[in-house]
Amino acid sequence: EIVLTQSPGTLSLSPGERATLSCRASQSVSSSYLAWYHQKPGQAPRLLLYGASSRATGIPDRFSGSGSGTDFTLTISRLEPEDFAVYYCQQYGSSLSITFGQGTRLEIK
Amino acid sequence: QVQLQESGPGLVKPSETLSLTCAVSGFSISSGYYWGWIRHPPGKGLEWIGNIYHSGNTYYNPSLKTRVTMSVDTSKNQFSLNLSSLTAADTAVYYCARLAVSPKPYFDYWGQGTLVTVSS
Numbered sequence: 001e002i003v004l005t006q007s008p009g010t011l012s013l014s015p016g017e018r019a020t021l022s023c024r025a026s027q028s029v030s031s032s033y034l035a036w037y038h039q040k041p042g043q044a045p046r047l048l049l050y051g052a053s054s055r056a057t058g059i060p061d062r063f064s065g066s067g068s069g070t071d072f073t074l075t076i077s078r079l080e081p082e083d084f085a086v087y088y089c090q091q092y093g094s095s096l097s098i099t100f101g102q103g104t105r106l107e108i109k
Numbered sequence: 110q111v112q113l114q115e116s117g118p119g120l121v122k123p124s125e126t127l128s129l130t131c132a133v134s135g136f137s138i139s140s141g142y143y144w145g146w147i148r149h150p151p152g153k154g155l156e157w158i159g160n161i162y163h164s165g166n167t168y169y170n171p172s173l174k175t176r177v178t179m180s181v182d183t184s185k186n187q188f189s190l191n192l193s194s195l196t197a198a199d200t201a202v203y204y205c206a207r208l209a210v211s212p213k214p215y216f217d218y219w220g221q222g223t224l225v226t227v228s229s
Contacts, residue, residue, distance in 0.1 A: 001171065032212065032213045032214075033213070033214055035213075035214070035215040035216075037155075037216075039149075039155075043221075044204055044206075044219035044220065044221055044222055045147075045155065045204075045216070045219060046219075047215050047216060047217050050209075050213045050214070050215035051212075051213035054213065056215070056217065088154065088155055090155075090215075090216075092210075092214035095168055096143065096160050096168040096210070097157075097168065097170070097171070098145070098157040098160070098170075098214075099157060100147075100154055100155040100156065100157060101154065102153075102154040103154045103155070
C-alpha cells in the first residue's frame with residue numbers, strides 16, 4: 001500500500017500570502033493518479049486538482065499543482081479567506097486502491 | 110446536477126453491522142463511473158473504504174476488506190455499504206462519492222456525509 005505523507009501538519013499564513021503544501025509518497029505514483037482536495041468544517045471534501053496539476057471545474061487559477069514520482073506540491077498563489085481549510089492529497093493505485101494523506105491544516109495567522 | 114445523499118442509522122452498537130445507502134440523482138449509476146465510500150473519523154484524516162461499479166465489481170481497502178460489503182441497485186439508482194463487527198474505531202462521518210477513473214482518477218461529487226457513532 002502506498003502511504004502519502006503530507007507536510008507541514010499545520011501551516012499558519014495570512015490572506016494574500018503564498019501557500020506551499022507537500023505530499024510525499026512512499027513509492028512512485030503516476031502524476032495522472034494524484035489528486036488534491038480541501039475540506040472545510042462540516043462540509044464534504046471538494047476536488048481541487050486531479051492528474052497532479054489539472055484544476056477541477058470552478059477552481060480558481062491561484063491553485064496550482066506540480067510534481068512527479070514521489071513528491072507533489074499544491075501551491076496557492078495568494079490566499080483568500082475562503083482558502084483556509086484542511087487539504088488532502090489522494091493517490092489511486094493498482095486494483096483501484098486509493099489512499100489519502102493525513103492532511104495539512106491551513107489556518108489564518 | 111449530480112447529487113448524492115447518504116442515509117442510515119446515526120447510532121450503532123458495538124459488534125453490530127452498519128448499513129448505509131447512497132441515493133444518486135441527476136446521473137444514472139448505470140452510465141458508468143465507479144462509486145465509493147470514504148469515512149472521516151473525528152480528529153483524523155480521510156480513509157477510503159471501497160469502490161463499486163454498476164456491474165457489481167468491488168474494490169475494498171485491504172485493512173477493512175474482511176468486514177466490508179458493497180452492493181449496487183441500479184433500479185433504485187443507489188448503492189450501499191455494509192460494515193460488520195463494529196467497534197468505537199468505526200465512529201466517523203461516512204461519505205459516498207462518485208469516482209471518475211479514466212484517464213485521471215478523482216472523486217468529483219460527494220454526499221454531505223452522515224455521522225455514525227458506535228456506542229452501547
